[in-house]
Amino acid sequence: MGRRVVITAESAITPVGHGKKDILNSLLNGISGIKSINRPDDVLAKHIHSGVYGIVDYEIPYDFSRKFRKTMGPVSYYACQTAKEVIEQAGLANDFLSSGRLGVAFGSIQGSPSVQRNIFKAFFDPDDKGFSNINAADYLKSMMHTTAVNISRMFGITGRVLSSCTACTTAAQSIGFGYEAIKYGMQDAMICGAADEYDLTTVAVFDNLLACSTSYNDTPYLTPRPFDLNRDGLVVGEGAGAVLLEEYGSAKKRGANILAEVTGFSCTNNGGDLILPNSDGVKRTIKAGLENAQINPEDVDLISAHATATKAGDVIEAQAIFSEYGDNPYVTGLKSYVGHTMSACGVIELIFSLYMMQEKVIIPTLNLEEIDERCNMIKHSTKLIEKSVNTVSIQNFAFGGVNTCLFIKNRS
Amino acid sequence: MDRQILLEKILDVFKEEFEIIDPDPDNNLTEKYEFDSIDAIVLLEYIEKLLGSELTQEEKKQSMECRTINNIIDYIENIQKNRN
Numbered sequence: 008m009g010r011r012v013v014i015t016a017e018s019a020i021t022p023v024g025h026g027k028k029d030i031l032n033s034l035l036n037g038i039s040g041i042k043s044i045n046r047p048d049d050v051l052a053k054h055i056h057s058g059v060y061g062i063v064d065y066e067i068p069y070d071f072s073r074k075f076r077k078t079m080g081p082v083s084y085y086a087c088q089t090a091k092e093v094i095e096q097a098g099l100a101n102d103f104l105s106s107g108r109l110g111v112a113f114g115s116i117q118g119s120p121s122v123q124r125n126i127f128k129a130f131f132d133p134d135d136k137g138f139s140n141i142n143a144a145d146y147l148k149s150m151m152h153t154t155a156v157n158i159s160r161m162f163g164i165t166g167r168v169l170s171s172c173t174a175c176t177t178a179a180q181s182i183g184f185g186y187e188a189i190k191y192g193m194q195d196a197m198i199c200g201a202a203d204e205y206d207l208t209t210v211a212v213f214d215n216l217l218a219c220s221t222s223y224n225d226t227p228y229l230t231p232r233p234f235d236l237n238r239d240g241l242v243v244g245e246g247a248g249a250v251l252l253e254e255y256g257s258a259k260k261r262g263a264n265i266l267a268e269v270t271g272f273s274c275t276n277n278g279g280d281l282i283l284p285n286s287d288g289v290k291r292t293i294k295a296g297l298e299n300a301q302i303n304p305e306d307v308d309l310i311s312a313h314a315t316a317t318k319a320g321d322v323i324e325a326q327a328i329f330s331e332y333g334d335n336p337y338v339t340g341l342k343s344y345v346g347h348t349m350s351a352c353g354v355i356e357l358i359f360s361l362y363m364m365q366e367k368v369i370i371p372t373l374n375l376e377e378i379d380e381r382c383n384m385i386k387h388s389t390k391l392i393e394k395s396v397n398t399v400s401i402q403n404f405a406f407g408g409v410n411t412c413l414f415i416k417n418r419s
Numbered sequence: 420m421d422r423q424i425l426l427e428k429i430l431d432v433f434k435e436e437f438e439i440i441d442p443d444p445d446n447n448l449t450e451k452y453e454f455d456s457i458d459a460i461v462l463l464e465y466i467e468k469l470l471g472s473e474l475t476q477e478e479k480k481q482s483m484e485c486r487t488i489n490n491i492i493d494y495i496e497n498i499q500k501n502r503n
Contacts, residue, residue, distance in 0.1 A: 073438045074453055077461075143460030 009190035011255035013418060015263040018092035019248040019358045020085050020202075022061035022345045026092075031362050033344060034370045035391065039228035040345045041242050044207070050124070051207040055214045058224035061244020061346025062205065075161045078147040080119025081204035085247035086154035087161050090198050093249045094162060097263060099196075101163075108195040110167030110188060112181040113155040113202070113249070116174050116350040120206040122149035154202050166194050172350075175313070176274070177201045178248065179353030179403040179411035183272035185252050186413075195254045201350035202247030209349060210243045216282070218317050219243070231316035231347070232374040233340030234325060234382040241315040244346030248354035266361055267415045270398070271300025277408030284320045288410050289327035289402070296400065296412030297331075304332045307414075308394075309369060311356045311401045314340030315347050324402070325382035332385075336400075339388045343373035353403045357413060360399040364417040367395050420499065425469075425492050432465045433488075444488040459483070466495060474498070 018026070022040025023033035033040065042062045044052065069084060079087065090113070094104070103109060117123070122145055129141050147153065152170035159168060167188060171180035178201035185197030203209075213219045220240040223230035232238040258265060273296035277288035297304060310332070312324055321340075328338060341356045342348075348355055363370055369392040378387055401413040426444070433439040439452045448454035463482060467473055474482075478498055485491050 077457055143464075144457050147457070 010192060012186045012189045012252050012269045013255050013258050014250050014266045014269060014361065014415065015253050015258050016093040016097035016251040017249070017266065017358045017361055018089040018096065019246065019355050020063060020067065020089060021246040021248075021348065021355055022063055022244050025065065025067060027362060030359070031366065034359065034362065035368070037373055039343075039373060040244070041227040041230060043224065043227050046205060048207050051211045055207065055211050055219070056221045057210055057214050057219035057240070057242070059220060059227040059230060059242050060205070060210070061242055061246070061348060063245050071161070075157070078144050078160070079157050080122040080148035080153060082115050082119045082202050083148065083153050083157040085202040085204065086113055086115075086200070086249070087157055089200060089202070089247045089249035090158040090162065093198060093251045097251045099251075103196075105163045105165045107165050109164055110169070110185070110194045110197045111155045111158050111164055112169035112171070112185040112188070112197050112199045113158055114171040114177040114181055114350055115151070115154050115201060115203050116172065116177060116209070118151050118153050119149040119204060120208050121204060158198060164198070167197075173407060173409045174405040175347070175349060175352055176403045176405040176409045176411045177350035177353070178355070179401065179413055180274060182250065182252070182269070182354060182357065182413055183274060183411060186269045186272050189252055189254050195257055197252045198249055199252055200247065200249035200354040203245055203349040203351055205245045213241060213243065220316065229374055231343055233312070233314035233316045233343050233372050234321050234378055234387060235316070235375050236377040236379045238316040238318070238321065238379070240317055241342070242346035244348040246345065246348040246351050246355055248351050248358050250354060250357065265418045267364060268418045269413065270302070270416045271296050271412070271414035273299055273412045275410050277410070279408060281407050284323040284404065285408065286323045286327050288408065289324060289404065290330055292410035292412050293327065293331040293400075293402070296414055300414040302398065302414070305335055307332060307336045307398050307400050308396050309360070309363065309399045310336050310338045311360050311399060312338050312340050313402050313404045314372070315342055316340070320404070322379070322381045324404075325385050329384040334384060334386045336386065337369050337388045337392070338385045339370055340372040340375070341370065343375070353401060353411065353413070356403075357401050357415065360396075360401060360415060364396045364399070365419060368393055369396065422492060422496065425495055426488070428469060429488060429491055432462065436461060436465065442488055447486050448488070449486070462491070469495070470498065
C-alpha cells in the first residue's frame with residue numbers, strides 16, 4: 008500500500024487544438040486534425056507513400072527568453088510550453104519547484120530529429136567544414152532527455168529526472184513511473200508527459216513496414232480508422248502533453264483542484280518479437296494493471312485503446328480487451344482525431360479521458376463506420392454518448408514489445 | 420582592425436545573438452548577463468568569421484580567460500598581432 012496520487016493540472020498541444028476549449032470542440036464535433044503533409048523535407052518526403060500527418064498548424068504564443076531557447080529544439084518548445092501551463096494552472100509555489108520534492112518525468116521518441124538532421128548534414132558537407140558546422144548547443148537540443156532537462160532548467164526544478172524513451176509508451180511510462188515515485192514516497196509531485204515534433208523519419212519507418220495509411224491521401228480527415236473494416240494503417244502526428252501528479256494529502260492541503268486519481272499502472276514486455284503485436288502481452292498487462300489498481304474488470308467504464316488502425320494491431324487489441332473485460336466497458340480509439348503522436352500519445356489520450364470525465368461524455372472513435380468483424384466483440388463507441396465516466400484505462404503499446412496500462416478514477 | 424570598430428562589431432554580436440544590449444565593457448559577462456559556456460563557444464564561431472579563418476585549439480583555450488567585453492577585444496587584438 009502506498010500513498011495516493013492525484014492529477015491536479017493538465018496541458019496538451021495537439022493537431023486538434025491547444026488547451027481544453029479548442030480540443031474539446033474538435034472532439035465533440037468530430038473534427039479531425041489530420042492534414043496533407045504540407046511541410047515536405049528535402050530527404051524523405053518524395054519517397055514515402057503516406058501523404059497524411061497529424062499536424063499542429065496553429066501559432067503557439069511562446070514566451071521563452073534566449074537563455075532558455077538556446078538549448079531547445081522544437082520538441083522542447085512543445086514540452087516546456089505544456090509544463091509551463093501545468094505549473095501555472097496548478098499554482099505551484101516557486102520554493103516548491105526547487106525543493107527537491109518535485110521531479111520531472113518527460114520524454115520523446117528520439118530527442119529532436121530536426122536538429123539531429125543538421126548535425127548529420129555536417130558529415131556529408133561537400134565543403135568539408137567538419138564539425139565547425141555543428142552548433143555548440145546542438146547536442147543539448149537533440150539528446151534523448153532534452154525535454155526533461157529543459158523543463159527542469161527553465162523552472163529551476165531540482166528533484167528526480169526520468170526520461171523514458173520507449174517509442175509509443177514513452178508518455179505512459181513517464182506518468183506511470185512518476186506515479187510510482189510519488190506513491191512510494193520518493194517525490195511529492197511530478198511533472199509527467201512527452202512531446203514529439205514534426206518529422207518524417209517516423210513516417211518513413213512505418214511506411215517501409217507497410218503500416219502507414221496511404222489510401223486517404225486526398226481525404227486526410229477520413230484516416231486513421233481504428234477498428235474499421237477499411238482501415239489501412241496509422242497516421243503519424245506531432246504534439247505534446249503534460250500532467251502534474253501530486254501526493255493526495257499535500258494536494259488537498261494546499262487546496263489544489265483535483266482532476267482525477269491515478270489508481271494503477273502496469274508495464275510489461277512481450278518477451279519476443281520487437282514489432283508484432285502480442286495478445287498474451289496485452290492480456291498480461293491488463294491483468295497486472297487491474298491488480299495494481301485493486302479493481303475488477305467490471306469497475307472500468309471506458310478503455311482508451313492504443314488502436315493505431317493497423318491491420319493486425321487493432322484485432323489483437325480488441326480480442327485481448329474482450330478476453331479480460333468482456334463487452335462491458337466502452338472502447339474508444341482517440342488516435343482517430345490526432346493521429347499517432349508517438350511518444351506523446353499516452354498523455355494526450357489521458358488528457359482527453361480527463362475531459363470525458365469532466366464533461367460526462369464518451370467521445371466516439373472517429374471514422375469507425377463499418378466495424379471489422381474481427382474487432383466486433385467489444386463495445387465500440389461509434390457516436391457521442393452522454394454518460395458519467397468514473398474509471399478509465401489508457402492502453403499503449405510500443406515497438407520493442409513494451410505494453411502499458413494506466414488507470415485513472417474521477418475525483419472531481 | 421581598429422579597436423573601436425572591433426568593439427562595435429562585438430556589441431552587435433551580443434545584441435543580435437545573445438540579446439545582451441550595450442553591456443558595460445568592464446562588467447563580468449557571466450555574473451552580470453548570464454553569459455555561459457554555450458554562449459562562449461558560439462562567440463568563438465563569430466570571432467572566426469570576423470578574423471576570416473579558424474582559431475587553433477591553443478587560441479580557443481586562451482579565450483577561456485575572457486570575462487568582459489574588453490577582455491574579448493584584447494583577445495582578438497592579440498590574435499591579430501601574433502598572426503601578423
